[in-house]
Amino acid sequence: MADDALAGAVTAFLAHLRDERGLSPATVRHYGRDVEAFAHHAREADLPAWGRVTEADVRAFIAARHRRGLGGRSLARMLSALRTFFAYLMREGLVANNPATGVPAPRAPRRLPETLDVDETARLLDGNDDDTLARRDRAIFELVYSSGLRLAEVAALDVADVAGDPETLRVEGKGAKTRIVPVGRRARTAVQAWLAVRGSLSPAGEPALFVSRRGRRLAHRSIQQRLRVMARQQGLDRPVHPHMLRHAFATHLLESSGDLRAVQELLGHASLATTQVYTHLDFQHLAEVYDRAHPRARRKRD
Template identity: 50%
Template structure:
């Protein structure tokens, strides 16, 4: 419940109603706005800012710097600024403000984190599951297919039987924006899929078209796949838990490392913009730099001297 001493309570209530009724945002998004705005109004309360004409770019900038010093990430700060801009635009329409004090402010740049990947040996160690029961076959086919074709979690979970062509070793996936793409499937994945399809009929429900199902015969969920990979990470003695996107990242990195063709990797991953794919050039460079440091005699001498 909002503390009565906090400023702009009525205005915040009106904004909440606007987000819910007119914008029809999800409860989760509304909560995100509320958390961001609460940070700013706590700042206002601390500095005795109780009227809109007391809010200016300087006060927003000071709060931004304060949150940055407190350790809020660049991504969170950008979202915080976006929430403030939305609230101030609403305030302008209501006549409470004459201009948007957050409009020209910029959050610190977001540091791009390189995705974690497995090297080729680690990837093989993870996907080569032993065992011949129902779940063993399903999990082996699931892992092999993700790594073989670089699929997203949602893409592999959404696959239907008719999306796989074992004869021509192809899979049709539906990616972001409902865009479909046809991808090659490696021979190891095809072999694993054949083994899986031979036992899938034992549990599948009559009307279920999903390629990957649970022991109860229904489509496996995103969360179930994530949890299963965590369990398999321990079973396969991996150093760290492996999640579905790590297999996708590993596929991309290994393809780029072998082919050097960034456009090819972009097409395979289904990236709309090649700038999204370019992160893997940094991964490839890191790999080359690591090999150089290990192999080059001058690099070794420098390292031992240090």
């Protein structure tokens, strides 16, 4: 394929993205980089014309990038750029079909979520709560761990949600889906301790359960920052974020019960496949125990 045909089509495509679709400069730059990579491949493979590019050509390009170490997410982004590019060429009458439409990206390996073990969780939550903000923070993170709450879910709680020291809590999760979750004894105790002093920060009529120094609903970022500080104070040697407590809830519950369906319901996952990542965490734990304990697994000492 001639260089001028390659360059002309790519230049016109990027102008279309910028001027007609109004995409940001960064997005146009990313599309341009991905399409230019394919154009370079077309030159190297001596493809005759854009209209003669086949699905097999696109597959060969993606396979080559995969062999060079490009990950699944990057390849998926690259395929998205190619589909958009060939859709533009179809609109302009330069090609008859879109050869990138049926090409799947290699599946990216699922990253296991970071979590805390039982001892780390206990160390984190068993700190002092001898001032108002410490009581508030203790209540927040006891609830997250006790009930497997998301950051947005705990931040959205109102005082009315915990009226009467309930043993269950109704929360609204992703997609406005409501679920009922249990509230453990320690979490209930921590919430009641916070409610006893909440009035010193919160003005009358404020519905939010957890409020800032100014008496307003506590922001997500503030909750994240408070947990990082709390983890450092308790001697944890790595960054801790609220979702790690939700992961700890799921992992510890699954280790004890083995009931994946129950964990799915408690987490509010729409698909069991989402919850199954915790079976990998559980297996990792069992494998570590096996390696330490089984006579045929232990390494010989030097």
